[in-house]
Amino acid sequence: MLKNRTIPFGYCVVNGKYAINENEANAVKQIFENYINGKSLKTIAAEMITPYNSGKTVWNKNMVCRMLENRKYIGENGFPWIVTTEDFKQAARIKAERNTYRKPALQANLQELICSKTSEYIYEPTEEIQRLNNEINRLLDSENGDKNAVEELIIKCAQLKYSAIKEVVK
Numbered sequence: 001m002l003k004n005r006t007i008p009f010g011y012c013v014v015n016g017k018y019a020i021n022e023n024e025a026n027a028v029k030q031i032f033e034n035y036i037n038g039k040s041l042k043t044i045a046a047e048m049i050t051p052y053n054s055g056k057t058v059w060n061k062n063m064v065c066r067m068l069e070n071r072k073y074i075g076e077n078g079f080p081w082i083v084t085t086e087d088f089k090q091a092a093r094i095k096a097e098r099n100t101y102r103k104p105a106l107q108a109n110l111q112e113l114i115c116s117k118t119s120e121y122i123y124e125p126t127e128e129i130q131r132l133n134n135e136i137n138r139l140l141d142s143e144n145g146d147k148n149a150v151e152e153l154i155i156k157c158a159q160l161k162y163s164a165i166k167e168v169v170k
Helices: 022-036 041-047 061-069 085-098 104-114 127-141 147-163
Strands: 011-014 017-020 119-123 165-169
Touching (some): 022 061, 022 085, 127 147
């Protein structure tokens, strides 16, 4: 049975204070660098050779993910920093982008509808649609924008855009 770590990977205790474990800290830096450069959590875990616990080199993507989210690596809570705040934020941005759920079936159906061989759809924005778009943007940019008014305008604009789509049969 593996022993749970009580000190985050990359650190050790010296004279009662948290200190950097150089070998592990280099692995932490490498994890952030690999993730920022496009490698997946699973790939990073598979490539890890620095032992995580008591000589065991077994890593998984959840361990890597937790490391990317651990603010101790940027010097919080009395820990010395291992990665820069910029790298930490960059990894968080990438993680958020990768975790954005997209409905592939819906996207494929929409693409099929748009690129149908029997029909073609044309969208021509009217002056009213352009006016509503401008009004929505103005309200969104204002400090005191009325949320309900913005929502109503967005719905009205969407309805107008939908009705402005014209089918052209080939």
